[in-house]
Amino acid sequence: MTDSLTVRDNRTGAEYEIPIVDGTIRAADLGQIKTADDQPGLATYDPGFVNTASCRSAITYIDGEKGILEYRGYPIEQLAEHSNFLEVAYLLIHGDLPTREQYDQWVHEITFHTFVHENVKGFMQGFRYDAHPMGMLMASVGALSTFYPESRHIEDPDNRHIQIVRMIAKMPTLGAWSFRHAQGKPYIYPDNELSYSENFLSMLFKMSEAKYAADPRIAKALDVLFILHADHEQNCSTNAVRSVGSSQVDPYSAVAAGIGALFGPLHGGANEAVLKMLRRIGSKENIPGFIEGVKNGEERLMGFGHRVYKNYDPRAKIIKKACDDVFEVTGVNPLLEVAQELEKIALEDEYFVKRKLYPNVDFYSGLIYEALEFPPEMFTVLFAIGRTPGWLAQWLELVQDKDQKIARPKQIYTGARTLDFVPAEKRWA
Numbered sequence: 001m002t003d004s005l006t007v008r009d010n011r012t013g014a015e016y017e018i019p020i021v022d023g024t025i026r027a028a029d030l031g032q033i034k035t036a037d038d039q040p041g042l043a044t045y046d047p048g049f050v051n052t053a054s055c056r057s058a059i060t061y062i063d064g065e066k067g068i069l070e071y072r073g074y075p076i077e078q079l080a081e082h083s084n085f086l087e088v089a090y091l092l093i094h095g096d097l098p099t100r101e102q103y104d105q106w107v108h109e110i111t112f113h114t115f116v117h118e119n120v121k122g123f124m125q126g127f128r129y130d131a132h133p134m135g136m137l138m139a140s141v142g143a144l145s146t147f148y149p150e151s152r153h154i155e156d157p158d159n160r161h162i163q164i165v166r167m168i169a170k171m172p173t174l175g176a177w178s179f180r181h182a183q184g185k186p187y188i189y190p191d192n193e194l195s196y197s198e199n200f201l202s203m204l205f206k207m208s209e210a211k212y213a214a215d216p217r218i219a220k221a222l223d224v225l226f227i228l229h230a231d232h233e234q235n236c237s238t239n240a241v242r243s244v245g246s247s248q249v250d251p252y253s254a255v256a257a258g259i260g261a262l263f264g265p266l267h268g269g270a271n272e273a274v275l276k277m278l279r280r281i282g283s284k285e286n287i288p289g290f291i292e293g294v295k296n297g298e299e300r301l302m303g304f305g306h307r308v309y310k311n312y313d314p315r316a317k318i319i320k321k322a323c324d325d326v327f328e329v330t331g332v333n334p335l336l337e338v339a340q341e342l343e344k345i346a347l348e349d350e351y352f353v354k355r356k357l358y359p360n361v362d363f364y365s366g367l368i369y370e371a372l373e374f375p376p377e378m379f380t381v382l383f384a385i386g387r388t389p390g391w392l393a394q395w396l397e398l399v400q401d402k403d404q405k406i407a408r409p410k411q412i413y414t415g416a417r418t419l420d421f422v423p424a425e426k427r428w429a
């Protein structure tokens, strides 16, 4: 067997042999296929990168057909059950599990960088009363680059490390403050005696009490949700981080771009859309009519389907378990019944079966977030906090990858050519 592809160009009859490495050909190798020397070489057309690898990566492995997700080789199920978010963050960033000393040092560093410059608070307070927290988060993460101008020295490993620590540490602070903002409540400073998710809950919900004591089951469920969202290889927001990062900008600006991508309803905004959909359906009797509408193409069943998973999203299974833990504390969310029935019907329906549409991570996460009394606008902020170590691990891999270049896709130009410009005063005469 030869690891190559023989291509015959029927326009010219010429044959080319293109090497196959790791199941891919280099798109640039197609450039030699031309009808004449002065003609452009053959290119591929791939909107949405559905079959184009943009990098080599050793961070996250997904087998969408089998429903497998692994971070640095460790199955998501084991990490969700036995690890915690900061250990998973360490694993993603460093590539390996920490020793006890490394873990303690890492947790210490993250815990002691949770405070932000007081001026950050000042400008966050300047947002309109009804500002979307994702807009606030995106802007404030971008603004951090102005507080840490040395973050531009991305070639310096120590400098990269401190910015990574800062971002993982400060994200809950910024996320919680954007939540408090909409409620007109004072921003709560971090409490460095608390764990990562307990501290986040404290900054979200603390009022006049001296110390906020989160229910450990809620803190644990939130930690698991962060783990489940921590990375997902080359998804839209990670691609945004890598694409922007490929210009060698500082990591705050690159992550701010990722937050922007995550904001969209087809990506991180889907759990908000799921909840709105469940509310609209309201009760089990309305499900058949709704499903008919989806099948007629009038709308989508939000929280179903995935570009990569053509099987049950492994994260959705773990979230279902977290639902039970959270509802034990908060009482059952009445929309759970609608969601479960919707899932049951969809999994048996020919339309969904044929297209391999299964529940994804967003299908149940919104129900948990709502039970925790988060308004839907906050759901994507929670996703962003969880995804931060993944974005940063991917950014770190990018900036150290000698193969990488500034992202600059090709286009197929379809517009007009060589028109003669007529000045406005003549056109409008």
Ligand SMILES: CC(C)(COP(=O)(O)OP(=O)(O)OC[C@H]1O[C@@H](n2cnc3c(N)ncnc32)[C@H](O)[C@@H]1OP(=O)(O)O)[C@@H](O)C(=O)NCCC(=O)NCCS
Residues within 6 Å of the ligand: 265, 266, 267, 270, 294, 299, 300, 301, 302, 303, 304, 305, 306, 307, 308, 355, 357, 360, 361, 362
């Ligand atoms: C996630 C998503 C954007 C992936 O899209 P994609 O890989 O581009 O898949 P396509 O849009 O090409 O869908 C393939 C087919 O399944 C259908 N389909 C995909 N997701 C669907 C959904 N949620 N409800 C109904 N039909 C759906 C499409 O209409 C298409 O059908 P067709 O072949 O008859 O045209 C898409 O499944 C979706 O919009 N899901 C809902 C939003 C969501 O939950 N996003 C969160 C992802 S974590």
